[in-house]
Amino acid sequence: MNKFTISNLPELSGIYLFKDNGKSIIYVGKAKNLKKRVSSYFQKNIDRGVKTDLLVAEIDSLETIVTTSEFEALMLEAKLIHKFQPKYNLTAKDDRSYIYIKITDEEFPRIILARRDHSTKGSTFGPFSSVKIAGEILKQIRNIVPYCNQKREIRRACFYAHLGLCHPCPGTRHNLSKTSYRLLKKQYSANIRKIKLLLDGKVIRLEKELRTLIKQASSAEDFETASAYRNRLENLDLLTRHLYQPEEYLYNLDLAEAIRDRETADLATLLKNYFPQISTLPRIECYDISNLSGKNATGSMVTFQKGIPDKRYYRRFRIRAEEAPNDYLMIREVISRRLKHPQWPLPDLFVVDGGKPQFLAMQKELAAQNIQKPLVGLAKAYEELVLVANGKFIKVRLPPQSPALHLIQRLRDEAHRFAHNYHTMLRLKSLFA
Numbered sequence: 001m002n003k004f005t006i007s008n009l010p011e012l013s014g015i016y017l018f019k020d021n022g023k024s025i026i027y028v029g030k031a032k033n034l035k036k037r038v039s040s041y042f043q044k045n046i047d048r049g050v051k052t053d054l055l056v057a058e059i060d061s062l063e064t065i066v067t068t069s070e071f072e073a074l075m076l077e078a079k080l081i082h083k084f085q086p087k088y089n090l091t092a093k094d095d096r097s098y099i100y101i102k103i104t105d106e107e108f109p110r111i112i113l114a115r116r117d118h119s120t121k122g123s124t125f126g127p128f129s130s131v132k133i134a135g136e137i138l139k140q141i142r143n144i145v146p147y148c149n150q151k152r153e154i155r156r157a158c159f160y161a162h163l164g165l166c167h168p169c170p171g172t173r174h175n176l177s178k179t180s181y182r183l184l185k186k187q188y189s190a191n192i193r194k195i196k197l198l199l200d201g202k203v204i205r206l207e208k209e210l211r212t213l214i215k216q217a218s219s220a221e222d223f224e225t226a227s228a229y230r231n232r233l234e235n236l237d238l239l240t241r242h243l244y245q246p247e248e249y250l251y252n253l254d255l256a257e258a259i260r261d262r263e264t265a266d267l268a269t270l271l272k273n274y275f276p277q278i279s280t281l282p283r284i285e286c287y288d289i290s291n292l293s294g295k296n297a298t299g300s301m302v303t304f305q306k307g308i309p310d311k312r313y314y315r316r317f318r319i320r321a322e323e324a325p326n327d328y329l330m331i332r333e334v335i336s337r338r339l340k341h342p343q344w345p346l347p348d349l350f351v352v353d354g355g356k357p358q359f360l361a362m363q364k365e366l367a368a369q370n371i372q373k374p375l376v377g378l379a380k381a382y383e384e385l386v387l388v389a390n391g392k393f394i395k396v397r398l399p400p401q402s403p404a405l406h407l408i409q410r411l412r413d414e415a416h417r418f419a420h421n422y423h424t425m426l427r428l429k430s431l432f433a
Contacts, residue, residue, distance in 0.1 A: 006039050006042065009038055009064060010035060010064075011033050011034070011311060012033070012066050012256070013031065013032050013033070013068075013072070014034050014064055014065050014067045014073050014256070015028065015030055015031075015064065015067065015073055015076050015080065016028075016030075016031060016063070017062070017080070018055065018058075018062060019059070019060060019061045019062070019063065020060050023061070024087075025080075025086050026058055026086050026088050027059075027086050027088040027089055028081050028089055029077065030073040030074055030076070030077040032070050034066070038062065038064075041056055041059075054088075063253075065253055065256075066256040066257065068256050068260075072249075074137070078125070078126050078128055079250075082127065099115070099128045099133075100113070100114050100115070100125065100127055100128070101113060101114075101125045101126055101137065101138065102123065102124050102125075103192060103195065103196065104121070105122040106122075106152070108148070108152060108170035108173075108185070110148070111195065113131060113134050113138075125199040125200070141195060141199075142165050143232070144194075144206075144236045145191050145194045145195050145198065145206075146160070146165050146166045146167045147166060147188075147192065147195060148166045148169050148170050148171065150169075150170070150171055155171060156172070157169045157171050168184045170184070170188060172184070173185075194206055194209065206236065207236060210232060211233065213229045214233065260306060260307030260308055261306070263404060263407035264407060266403040267281055267349075267404035268280050268281045270396075270404050271349070274374075274394075274396075275374040277374075278348070278349075280348070282305060282306055282348060283303065283305055283345065283348050284303070284349045284350075284411060285301055285302070285303050285350055285351065286301070286302050286352070286353065286411040286414070286415040287299065287300065287301055287331065287351070287352045287353065287362070287415060288300050288352075288412070288415035288418075288419045289330045289331060289353075289358075289419060290422070291319070291330070296426040298316060298318055298419050298422040298426065299316070299317040299330060299331070299334035299419060300316050300416075300418040301313075301316075301317070302314050302411065302414045302418055304411060307407060309414055313345075314418060315338065315344075316418065316419070316422045317333070317334045317337055317338075318422075319333060320333065321333055327354065327357060327361070328358070328360070331358050331361040332365045335350075335361075335365045335366065336365050336369075339365075346371065347373065348373070349375075350362065350366070350373055350375040350376075351376055351377070351415075352375070352376075352377045352378070353377075353378055353380075353415055353416060354378070354379070354380075355380070356377070356393065358377055359375065359386050359387070362375060375387065376408075378408055384396060384397045384398075385397075
Protein backbone atom coordinates (compact mmCIF):
# COMPACT_ATOMS: atom_id res chain seq x y z
CA MET A 1 0.00 0.00 0.00
CA ASN A 2 1.40 3.43 -0.84
CA LYS A 3 0.26 7.02 -0.70
CA PHE A 4 -0.05 7.23 -4.49
CA THR A 5 -2.62 4.42 -4.52
CA ILE A 6 -4.55 6.12 -1.73
CA SER A 7 -4.40 9.53 -3.42
CA ASN A 8 -6.27 8.09 -6.41
CA LEU A 9 -9.20 6.80 -4.38
CA PRO A 10 -12.55 8.57 -4.96
CA GLU A 11 -14.18 10.77 -2.34
CA LEU A 12 -17.36 8.75 -2.66
CA SER A 13 -19.30 6.28 -0.54
CA GLY A 14 -18.48 2.63 -0.90
CA ILE A 15 -16.75 -0.49 0.40
CA TYR A 16 -13.05 -1.12 0.87
CA LEU A 17 -11.56 -4.62 1.07
CA PHE A 18 -8.06 -5.05 2.51
CA LYS A 19 -6.18 -8.14 1.28
CA ASP A 20 -3.02 -9.89 2.46
CA ASN A 21 -0.15 -11.02 0.21
CA GLY A 22 -2.06 -14.19 -0.55
CA LYS A 23 -4.96 -12.07 -1.91
CA SER A 24 -7.27 -13.23 0.88
CA ILE A 25 -9.73 -10.63 2.15
CA ILE A 26 -8.74 -9.84 5.72
CA TYR A 27 -11.02 -6.84 6.40
CA VAL A 28 -14.16 -5.30 4.91
CA GLY A 29 -15.19 -1.77 5.77
CA LYS A 30 -17.66 0.85 4.60
CA ALA A 31 -17.05 4.53 4.11
CA LYS A 32 -18.96 7.69 3.36
CA ASN A 33 -15.73 8.97 1.81
CA LEU A 34 -13.44 6.16 0.64
CA LYS A 35 -10.33 8.31 0.27
CA LYS A 36 -10.55 9.82 3.78
CA ARG A 37 -11.46 6.55 5.47
CA VAL A 38 -8.74 4.43 3.87
CA SER A 39 -6.06 7.08 4.35
CA SER A 40 -6.87 7.20 8.09
CA TYR A 41 -5.39 3.71 8.47
CA PHE A 42 -1.99 4.87 7.22
CA GLN A 43 -1.54 8.13 9.09
CA LYS A 44 1.68 8.30 11.07
CA ASN A 45 2.17 9.32 14.69
CA ILE A 46 -1.34 8.38 15.80
CA ASP A 47 -2.44 5.73 18.27
CA ARG A 48 -4.54 3.32 16.20
CA GLY A 49 -4.64 0.55 18.77
CA VAL A 50 -2.91 -2.83 18.72
CA LYS A 51 -5.54 -4.65 16.66
CA THR A 52 -5.56 -2.00 13.93
CA ASP A 53 -1.74 -1.99 13.86
CA LEU A 54 -1.79 -5.74 13.28
CA LEU A 55 -4.29 -5.30 10.46
CA VAL A 56 -2.27 -2.56 8.75
CA ALA A 57 0.89 -4.65 8.96
CA GLU A 58 -0.79 -7.42 6.94
CA ILE A 59 -2.36 -5.23 4.23
CA ASP A 60 -0.80 -5.92 0.84
CA SER A 61 -3.47 -4.67 -1.55
CA LEU A 62 -6.81 -2.91 -1.63
CA GLU A 63 -10.00 -3.23 -3.62
CA THR A 64 -12.86 -0.75 -3.52
CA ILE A 65 -16.48 -0.87 -4.64
CA VAL A 66 -18.10 2.52 -5.15
CA THR A 67 -21.83 2.64 -4.31
CA THR A 68 -24.43 5.26 -5.14
CA SER A 69 -25.33 5.90 -1.48
CA GLU A 70 -24.03 5.43 2.04
CA PHE A 71 -27.02 3.20 2.83
CA GLU A 72 -26.06 0.86 -0.02
CA ALA A 73 -22.51 0.73 1.35
CA LEU A 74 -23.85 -0.22 4.76
CA MET A 75 -25.98 -3.07 3.40
CA LEU A 76 -23.20 -4.30 1.10
CA GLU A 77 -20.71 -4.33 4.01
CA ALA A 78 -23.01 -6.65 5.96
CA LYS A 79 -23.36 -8.99 2.96
CA LEU A 80 -19.59 -9.16 2.38
CA ILE A 81 -18.72 -9.76 6.03
CA HIS A 82 -21.28 -12.55 6.13
CA LYS A 83 -19.94 -14.05 2.89
CA PHE A 84 -16.16 -13.85 3.47
CA GLN A 85 -15.90 -13.87 7.30
CA PRO A 86 -12.74 -11.71 7.11
CA LYS A 87 -10.15 -12.36 9.79
CA TYR A 88 -9.98 -8.83 11.18
CA ASN A 89 -13.69 -8.20 11.05
CA LEU A 90 -13.93 -10.91 13.66
CA THR A 91 -10.89 -9.94 15.74
CA ALA A 92 -10.67 -6.16 15.39
CA LYS A 93 -13.89 -6.09 17.37
CA ASP A 94 -14.41 -9.19 19.45
CA ASP A 95 -17.13 -11.39 17.99
CA ARG A 96 -19.72 -10.07 20.43
CA SER A 97 -19.42 -6.59 18.97
CA TYR A 98 -21.30 -7.44 15.80
CA ILE A 99 -24.99 -6.66 15.84
CA TYR A 100 -27.81 -8.28 13.89
CA ILE A 101 -31.31 -7.02 13.22
CA LYS A 102 -33.72 -9.80 14.10
CA ILE A 103 -37.42 -10.03 13.31
CA THR A 104 -38.92 -12.38 15.88
CA ASP A 105 -41.10 -15.34 15.01
CA GLU A 106 -44.22 -14.33 16.94
CA GLU A 107 -47.86 -13.76 16.08
CA PHE A 108 -47.06 -10.04 16.04
CA PRO A 109 -43.29 -9.96 15.34
CA ARG A 110 -40.99 -7.49 17.07
CA ILE A 111 -37.80 -6.06 15.55
CA ILE A 112 -34.86 -6.31 17.92
CA LEU A 113 -31.08 -5.98 17.95
CA ALA A 114 -29.30 -9.22 18.77
CA ARG A 115 -25.86 -10.77 19.06
CA ARG A 116 -24.87 -13.81 17.05
CA ASP A 117 -27.06 -16.33 18.78
CA HIS A 118 -30.16 -18.27 17.89
CA SER A 119 -31.97 -18.22 21.21
CA THR A 120 -34.77 -16.21 19.60
CA LYS A 121 -36.33 -17.71 16.48
CA GLY A 122 -36.91 -15.43 13.54
CA SER A 123 -35.31 -13.78 10.51
CA THR A 124 -31.82 -12.31 10.94
CA PHE A 125 -30.17 -9.51 8.93
CA GLY A 126 -26.60 -8.31 9.20
CA PRO A 127 -24.05 -8.24 10.69
CA PHE A 128 -23.75 -4.51 11.36
CA SER A 129 -20.66 -3.08 12.96
CA SER A 130 -22.30 -1.25 15.86
CA VAL A 131 -25.51 -0.82 17.82
CA LYS A 132 -25.59 2.82 16.71
CA ILE A 133 -25.58 1.94 13.00
CA ALA A 134 -28.19 -0.80 13.32
CA GLY A 135 -30.36 1.50 15.47
CA GLU A 136 -30.13 4.29 12.90
CA ILE A 137 -31.25 1.88 10.17
CA LEU A 138 -34.30 0.88 12.20
CA LYS A 139 -35.10 4.53 12.98
CA GLN A 140 -35.15 5.34 9.28
CA ILE A 141 -37.09 2.20 8.40
CA ARG A 142 -39.78 3.14 10.93
CA ASN A 143 -40.45 6.32 8.93
CA ILE A 144 -41.15 4.14 5.90
CA VAL A 145 -42.92 1.13 7.40
CA PRO A 146 -44.41 1.33 10.94
CA TYR A 147 -43.84 -1.46 13.46
CA CYS A 148 -44.15 -2.13 17.20
CA ASN A 149 -41.64 -3.31 19.80
CA GLN A 150 -43.84 -2.88 22.85
CA LYS A 151 -44.16 -5.89 25.17
CA ARG A 152 -47.05 -7.92 23.83
CA GLU A 153 -48.81 -8.27 27.18
CA ILE A 154 -49.40 -4.50 27.35
CA ARG A 155 -53.02 -3.69 26.51
CA ARG A 156 -52.78 -0.19 25.10
CA ALA A 157 -51.36 1.58 22.07
CA CYS A 158 -47.59 2.13 22.29
CA PHE A 159 -45.77 5.47 22.34
CA TYR A 160 -44.95 5.28 18.62
CA ALA A 161 -48.61 4.76 17.74
CA HIS A 162 -49.32 8.32 18.92
CA LEU A 163 -46.59 9.57 16.56
CA GLY A 164 -47.99 7.67 13.57
CA LEU A 165 -44.93 5.38 13.54
CA CYS A 166 -46.78 2.24 14.67
CA HIS A 167 -49.94 1.46 12.75
CA PRO A 168 -51.76 -0.73 13.37
CA CYS A 169 -50.48 -1.17 16.92
CA PRO A 170 -50.78 -4.73 18.32
CA GLY A 171 -51.41 -3.20 21.75
CA THR A 172 -54.92 -2.32 20.58
CA ARG A 173 -55.82 -5.88 19.57
CA HIS A 174 -57.39 -6.78 22.93
CA ASN A 175 -61.17 -6.73 23.09
CA LEU A 176 -61.46 -6.54 19.30
CA SER A 177 -64.00 -8.62 17.43
CA LYS A 178 -62.65 -11.64 15.57
CA THR A 179 -63.00 -9.83 12.24
CA SER A 180 -61.18 -6.71 13.46
CA TYR A 181 -58.48 -8.86 15.07
CA ARG A 182 -57.84 -10.71 11.81
CA LEU A 183 -57.70 -7.44 9.89
CA LEU A 184 -55.18 -5.93 12.34
CA LYS A 185 -53.01 -9.03 12.14
CA LYS A 186 -53.14 -9.02 8.34
CA GLN A 187 -52.12 -5.35 8.16
CA TYR A 188 -49.33 -5.76 10.69
CA SER A 189 -48.00 -8.86 8.92
CA ALA A 190 -47.96 -6.93 5.65
CA ASN A 191 -45.82 -4.24 7.32
CA ILE A 192 -43.35 -6.83 8.60
CA ARG A 193 -43.06 -8.33 5.12
CA LYS A 194 -42.26 -4.89 3.71
CA ILE A 195 -39.54 -4.39 6.31
CA LYS A 196 -37.98 -7.72 5.32
CA LEU A 197 -37.95 -6.56 1.68
CA LEU A 198 -36.14 -3.36 2.67
CA LEU A 199 -33.56 -5.13 4.84
CA ASP A 200 -32.99 -7.58 1.98
CA GLY A 201 -32.31 -4.70 -0.41
CA LYS A 202 -35.45 -5.40 -2.46
CA VAL A 203 -36.48 -1.76 -2.59
CA ILE A 204 -38.01 -1.75 -6.04
CA ARG A 205 -40.61 -4.32 -4.96
CA LEU A 206 -41.41 -2.28 -1.86
CA GLU A 207 -41.71 0.89 -3.91
CA LYS A 208 -44.17 -0.79 -6.29
CA GLU A 209 -46.26 -2.02 -3.37
CA LEU A 210 -46.46 1.46 -1.84
CA ARG A 211 -47.49 2.96 -5.18
CA THR A 212 -50.23 0.32 -5.49
CA LEU A 213 -51.50 1.13 -1.99
CA ILE A 214 -51.57 4.85 -2.80
CA LYS A 215 -53.61 4.12 -5.91
CA GLN A 216 -56.06 1.86 -4.06
CA ALA A 217 -56.59 4.37 -1.24
CA SER A 218 -57.09 7.22 -3.72
CA SER A 219 -59.61 5.19 -5.74
CA ALA A 220 -61.53 4.53 -2.51
CA GLU A 221 -61.35 8.30 -1.79
CA ASP A 222 -59.46 7.52 1.42
CA PHE A 223 -57.17 10.47 0.91
CA GLU A 224 -55.79 10.48 4.45
CA THR A 225 -54.48 6.93 4.01
CA ALA A 226 -53.19 7.73 0.52
CA SER A 227 -51.30 10.71 1.95
CA ALA A 228 -49.73 8.54 4.67
CA TYR A 229 -48.52 6.03 2.09
CA ARG A 230 -47.21 8.85 -0.09
CA ASN A 231 -45.18 10.19 2.83
CA ARG A 232 -43.71 6.74 3.40
CA LEU A 233 -42.82 6.46 -0.28
CA GLU A 234 -41.04 9.83 -0.11
CA ASN A 235 -39.13 8.71 2.99
CA LEU A 236 -38.12 5.52 1.19
CA ASP A 237 -36.83 7.57 -1.73
CA LEU A 238 -34.87 9.89 0.56
CA LEU A 239 -33.27 6.94 2.36
CA THR A 240 -32.29 4.89 -0.64
CA ARG A 241 -32.59 7.20 -3.65
CA HIS A 242 -33.10 4.27 -5.99
CA LEU A 243 -31.17 1.62 -4.07
CA TYR A 244 -29.46 -1.22 -5.91
CA GLN A 245 -29.30 -4.65 -4.31
CA PRO A 246 -25.91 -5.52 -2.75
CA GLU A 247 -25.49 -8.56 -5.02
CA GLU A 248 -25.56 -6.31 -8.09
CA TYR A 249 -22.32 -4.67 -6.97
CA LEU A 250 -20.70 -8.09 -6.64
CA TYR A 251 -21.66 -9.02 -10.19
CA ASN A 252 -20.49 -5.67 -11.57
CA LEU A 253 -17.80 -3.83 -9.60
CA ASP A 254 -18.20 -0.81 -11.91
CA LEU A 255 -21.95 -0.59 -11.35
CA ALA A 256 -21.85 2.88 -9.74
CA GLU A 257 -19.87 4.29 -12.68
CA ALA A 258 -22.26 2.69 -15.17
CA ILE A 259 -25.23 4.20 -13.30
CA ARG A 260 -23.68 7.70 -13.39
CA ASP A 261 -22.88 7.37 -17.09
CA ARG A 262 -26.46 6.31 -17.81
CA GLU A 263 -27.90 9.22 -15.82
CA THR A 264 -25.70 11.77 -17.58
CA ALA A 265 -26.42 10.34 -21.03
CA ASP A 266 -30.16 10.30 -20.35
CA LEU A 267 -30.14 13.95 -19.26
CA ALA A 268 -28.12 14.95 -22.35
CA THR A 269 -30.54 13.10 -24.64
CA LEU A 270 -33.53 14.77 -22.99
CA LEU A 271 -32.11 18.30 -23.12
CA LYS A 272 -30.92 17.95 -26.70
CA ASN A 273 -34.59 18.29 -27.70
CA TYR A 274 -34.45 21.87 -26.36
CA PHE A 275 -30.74 22.70 -26.71
CA PRO A 276 -29.44 21.26 -30.00
CA GLN A 277 -25.86 22.23 -29.09
CA ILE A 278 -25.79 19.64 -26.30
CA SER A 279 -24.03 16.38 -27.15
CA THR A 280 -22.70 15.33 -23.74
CA LEU A 281 -22.77 16.87 -20.26
CA PRO A 282 -19.39 16.17 -18.67
CA ARG A 283 -19.62 19.23 -16.38
CA ILE A 284 -22.71 20.53 -14.58
CA GLU A 285 -23.04 23.30 -11.97
CA CYS A 286 -26.00 23.61 -9.60
CA TYR A 287 -26.94 26.58 -7.39
CA ASP A 288 -29.08 27.00 -4.29
CA ILE A 289 -29.91 29.72 -1.74
CA SER A 290 -30.33 29.13 2.00
CA ASN A 291 -31.68 31.78 4.37
CA LEU A 292 -33.97 32.36 7.34
CA SER A 293 -35.98 35.58 6.92
CA GLY A 294 -33.08 36.93 4.89
CA LYS A 295 -30.59 36.65 7.76
CA ASN A 296 -27.20 35.03 7.17
CA ALA A 297 -28.27 34.20 3.63
CA THR A 298 -25.89 31.97 1.70
CA GLY A 299 -25.56 30.63 -1.79
CA SER A 300 -23.89 27.45 -2.98
CA MET A 301 -22.35 26.23 -6.21
CA VAL A 302 -21.64 22.53 -6.58
CA THR A 303 -19.99 20.91 -9.59
CA PHE A 304 -20.49 17.41 -10.95
CA GLN A 305 -18.01 15.91 -13.42
CA LYS A 306 -19.35 12.91 -15.33
CA GLY A 307 -22.16 12.59 -12.81
CA ILE A 308 -19.84 12.61 -9.77
CA PRO A 309 -19.38 15.47 -7.26
CA ASP A 310 -16.07 17.28 -7.79
CA LYS A 311 -15.45 19.16 -4.55
CA ARG A 312 -12.45 21.00 -5.98
CA TYR A 313 -14.99 23.24 -7.68
CA TYR A 314 -17.49 23.69 -4.87
CA ARG A 315 -17.95 27.34 -3.90
CA ARG A 316 -20.03 29.06 -1.23
CA PHE A 317 -21.17 32.66 -1.13
CA ARG A 318 -22.24 34.85 1.77
CA ILE A 319 -24.98 37.06 0.36
CA ARG A 320 -24.03 40.73 0.57
CA ALA A 321 -27.36 42.29 -0.45
CA GLU A 322 -29.19 43.77 2.54
CA GLU A 323 -32.67 43.88 1.01
CA ALA A 324 -35.56 41.87 2.50
CA PRO A 325 -35.53 38.15 1.56
CA ASN A 326 -35.49 38.06 -2.22
CA ASP A 327 -34.36 34.89 -3.96
CA TYR A 328 -34.36 36.69 -7.31
CA LEU A 329 -31.73 39.22 -6.21
CA MET A 330 -29.77 36.61 -4.27
CA ILE A 331 -29.46 34.29 -7.26
CA ARG A 332 -28.36 37.20 -9.46
CA GLU A 333 -25.72 38.15 -6.93
CA VAL A 334 -24.36 34.62 -6.67
CA ILE A 335 -24.11 34.00 -10.42
CA SER A 336 -22.66 37.49 -10.97
CA ARG A 337 -19.89 36.81 -8.46
CA ARG A 338 -19.27 33.34 -9.89
CA LEU A 339 -18.79 34.75 -13.41
CA LYS A 340 -16.10 37.16 -12.16
CA HIS A 341 -13.78 34.16 -12.00
CA PRO A 342 -12.82 33.24 -15.57
CA GLN A 343 -10.30 30.75 -14.13
CA TRP A 344 -13.25 28.58 -13.08
CA PRO A 345 -14.21 26.54 -16.18
CA LEU A 346 -17.75 27.14 -17.42
CA PRO A 347 -20.09 24.15 -17.18
CA ASP A 348 -21.92 22.46 -20.03
CA LEU A 349 -25.15 23.03 -18.10
CA PHE A 350 -26.28 25.44 -15.37
CA VAL A 351 -28.94 24.19 -12.92
CA VAL A 352 -30.71 26.35 -10.34
CA ASP A 353 -32.87 25.00 -7.53
CA GLY A 354 -36.21 26.74 -7.92
CA GLY A 355 -38.99 27.53 -10.34
CA LYS A 356 -39.63 30.39 -12.72
CA PRO A 357 -38.45 33.31 -10.49
CA GLN A 358 -35.07 31.73 -9.75
CA PHE A 359 -34.69 30.58 -13.35
CA LEU A 360 -35.41 34.05 -14.74
CA ALA A 361 -32.98 35.68 -12.31
CA MET A 362 -30.17 33.42 -13.41
CA GLN A 363 -31.11 33.67 -17.07
CA LYS A 364 -31.01 37.47 -16.94
CA GLU A 365 -27.55 37.55 -15.35
CA LEU A 366 -26.13 35.01 -17.80
CA ALA A 367 -27.52 37.05 -20.69
CA ALA A 368 -26.12 40.28 -19.24
CA GLN A 369 -22.66 38.74 -19.27
CA ASN A 370 -23.15 37.13 -22.69
CA ILE A 371 -22.85 33.58 -21.39
CA GLN A 372 -24.61 31.26 -23.81
CA LYS A 373 -24.86 28.02 -21.92
CA PRO A 374 -27.96 25.82 -21.36
CA LEU A 375 -29.86 26.59 -18.15
CA VAL A 376 -32.62 24.67 -16.37
CA GLY A 377 -34.42 25.16 -13.08
CA LEU A 378 -35.92 22.50 -10.85
CA ALA A 379 -39.39 23.36 -9.53
CA LYS A 380 -40.04 21.82 -6.11
CA ALA A 381 -43.75 21.00 -6.36
CA TYR A 382 -43.53 18.21 -8.95
CA GLU A 383 -39.76 18.17 -9.47
CA GLU A 384 -40.25 19.55 -12.98
CA LEU A 385 -37.50 20.99 -15.12
CA VAL A 386 -38.18 24.60 -16.10
CA LEU A 387 -36.52 26.07 -19.18
CA VAL A 388 -36.99 28.34 -22.16
CA ALA A 389 -37.25 26.85 -25.65
CA ASN A 390 -38.03 28.79 -28.82
CA GLY A 391 -38.62 31.87 -26.72
CA LYS A 392 -41.27 30.19 -24.57
CA PHE A 393 -41.16 29.24 -20.91
CA ILE A 394 -41.99 25.53 -20.48
CA LYS A 395 -42.02 22.84 -17.80
CA VAL A 396 -40.85 19.28 -18.37
CA ARG A 397 -41.98 16.57 -15.94
CA LEU A 398 -39.70 13.53 -15.87
CA PRO A 399 -40.89 9.99 -15.04
CA PRO A 400 -40.12 8.95 -11.42
CA GLN A 401 -37.68 6.27 -12.60
CA SER A 402 -35.93 8.50 -15.14
CA PRO A 403 -32.10 8.32 -14.79
CA ALA A 404 -32.01 12.02 -15.77
CA LEU A 405 -34.28 12.90 -12.85
CA HIS A 406 -32.07 10.94 -10.45
CA LEU A 407 -29.06 13.02 -11.54
CA ILE A 408 -30.94 16.31 -11.22
CA GLN A 409 -32.17 15.31 -7.75
CA ARG A 410 -28.66 14.47 -6.61
CA LEU A 411 -27.39 17.82 -7.89
CA ARG A 412 -30.18 19.67 -6.12
CA ASP A 413 -29.75 17.75 -2.86
CA GLU A 414 -25.99 18.36 -2.82
CA ALA A 415 -26.38 22.10 -3.55
CA HIS A 416 -29.00 22.35 -0.80
CA ARG A 417 -26.81 20.48 1.69
CA PHE A 418 -23.78 22.65 0.93
CA ALA A 419 -25.73 25.93 1.19
CA HIS A 420 -27.58 24.86 4.34
CA ASN A 421 -24.39 23.80 6.13
CA TYR A 422 -22.79 27.19 5.46
CA HIS A 423 -25.96 29.01 6.52
CA THR A 424 -26.06 27.02 9.78
CA MET A 425 -22.41 27.81 10.48
CA LEU A 426 -23.02 31.57 10.00
CA ARG A 427 -26.09 31.46 12.25
CA LEU A 428 -24.09 29.78 15.01
CA LYS A 429 -21.33 32.35 14.65
CA SER A 430 -23.82 35.21 14.94
CA LEU A 431 -25.36 33.66 18.07
CA PHE A 432 -22.02 33.55 19.86
CA ALA A 433 -20.55 36.75 18.46
